[in-house]
Amino acid sequence: MAESDLKLYDQAHLFDHLTTKQRQIIAAAIDVFAEIGYANASTKLVAQRAGVAEGNLFAKFKNKAGLLDAILQPVMTQIVPKIFNDFIGASAKHPETDLKTLIRQLVSERIDFLIANAKVLKLLFSELAYSQSRRDLLAQAIPAPQIARMGQTFTELKQQGQLVDWPDAEIFQLLWSLLGGAAVNYLFYQQVPDADKLTRSILKVLRP
Template sequence: MATDDSILKHMLETMEQSENMTPKQIKIVEAAIELIAEKGYHATSTSEIAKRAGVAEGTIFRHYKTKKDLLVSIVIPGLTKFSAPFYADQFVEEVFQQTYDRFDDVLYHFIKNRFAFAEANIPLLKILLQELAFHPEIQEALKKVFTEKVYPALNKTIDHFKAKGQLMNIPNESIVRMIVPTILGLTISRFILQPTIDWDEEVEIKRTVSFIMNGIGKD
């Protein structure tokens, strides 16, 4: 299960308060998220969801016409509408509204923050990765959050360290394209692809920071 500061907990609390969902509906959504994260959407049946939620399968269909309806109408909007903006704001405050002497430090705290976030939200991270390619609504929602909340803060930070002479004079968009996919790939490898591998997290983070800086930093 997710930890106390996870998206899942925040999402369920928000749904319960703003959507007037019953305790049974909350259990259904929670069970669906857990099972889809474990097995994937197509391998998860409504009977399994019902069993884990402790409700009759018919209860699911009283609220949602199909399993697809459950995913699209609850899980995906819940993740993107309620949780993504909240956590984007938190992310920007924790990483980009701090004072750093070097851009290396920004990258280090960027990665540490995303690691902590991923570790607390592995079930929803798995669903996001599994379903992102198949649901334009997820793509658009995440794009909107990044464009409106994360990119402006990152762009301002890049401008600041360019002015200090620490970064190459190349377009900020290019720098962002080098930073974000690299950190995302490291995070996915750590928590989804190789969660049991024995590695030194600090060493790997510092290697990744060095790799990025070799591409965008000035000697």
Template sequence: MDEQQWIANLLKENDRDAKLTEKQIKILQAAVETFAEKGYASTSTSEIAKKAGVAEGTIFRHYKTKKDLLLAIVIPTLTKVIVPTVAKEFAKDVFENQYESYEDFLRALIKNRYHFIKKNLPLVRIFWQEFAFHPEIKEEFQKAFTENVYQRFKEMVEQFQEKGEIVELPTASIIRMTITTIGGFFLTRFVIMPEHEWDDEVEIERTIQFLMNGLRKR
């Protein structure tokens, strides 16, 4: 699916409660692309208007501020797209499977999130860039993680601790180490150094082995 089709599908998902005009759709498409490319702070409404093919005043007729435009994209997507994905697809594809080892679980987890990020990269970049600066985004993300992921993750860690495969550290610490290591790879790969000549399969495997070297019970 190309980026234009992805954005169109996203806007349809966000448009269930209120019908968007053709101009609003063009504005939101332009905003997603420009925020993802340049970041929220570095993007002007004039740039968005030019990309959307509308007058800048048209943006302010629909959205009072640039932040309103950002939240029109991010908050609905968190609540209507990301949360259902975490609750259903992510849980089904990763946490409901049986694994022979924690290493196998890590491999399924990282590959699942890798494909998710590649598919939704423009919006994921916006989340990463703006997460620390907008409490609305942070609160929705924390809620989604706490309600849909944390308990399943905890049970998975405890399962392999009981088998004697991974170290007897607090489960919260193991989850933190796992998430920050995998998240660090994704952040570097897709945001900080996206132009680097990555061998993704090799880097994924190195990330898994790095984690297992620290978590495997001796």
């Protein structure tokens, strides 16, 4: 168990209201769920890893499902939208950015984020793989104005002849597929992404 696993939440002040024991439980749960999988974990093991009585877990989080929600809900509804918003905001400040620079920035920042928050993201990807409701929640959390702003950037790059003239939905799908595939390979198979190689692969497809 490591307090560093909560860094993602602490940066957004999402767990400021929790007690020390509750933070220990959350950190232990992230550790255990990422290590052996949510389905194989028990509240007893989480409590043991946290160094608290199992009753402390039930008092705040009710059960294992409640504990999982406490970990994933803030990521999907607050952290992911903020990351998306920050990236779009940075792109808007530099409208002259070419496709290569945009993709390199996207890839580099996502790899850094992936490595820094591997345990939480492993748990998130595992749940998204078979939970339609969580996928729907994540999709709804992305701010529509920011998607529109990214679409505007795509339009400008298409007009400049830098980006293939595909529907924006297909471009988003391609980016998700390649970035998501790299994330899965790292989280589940310990293959560290090569930022330069991944950038080249994306550009090879997206350039006219």
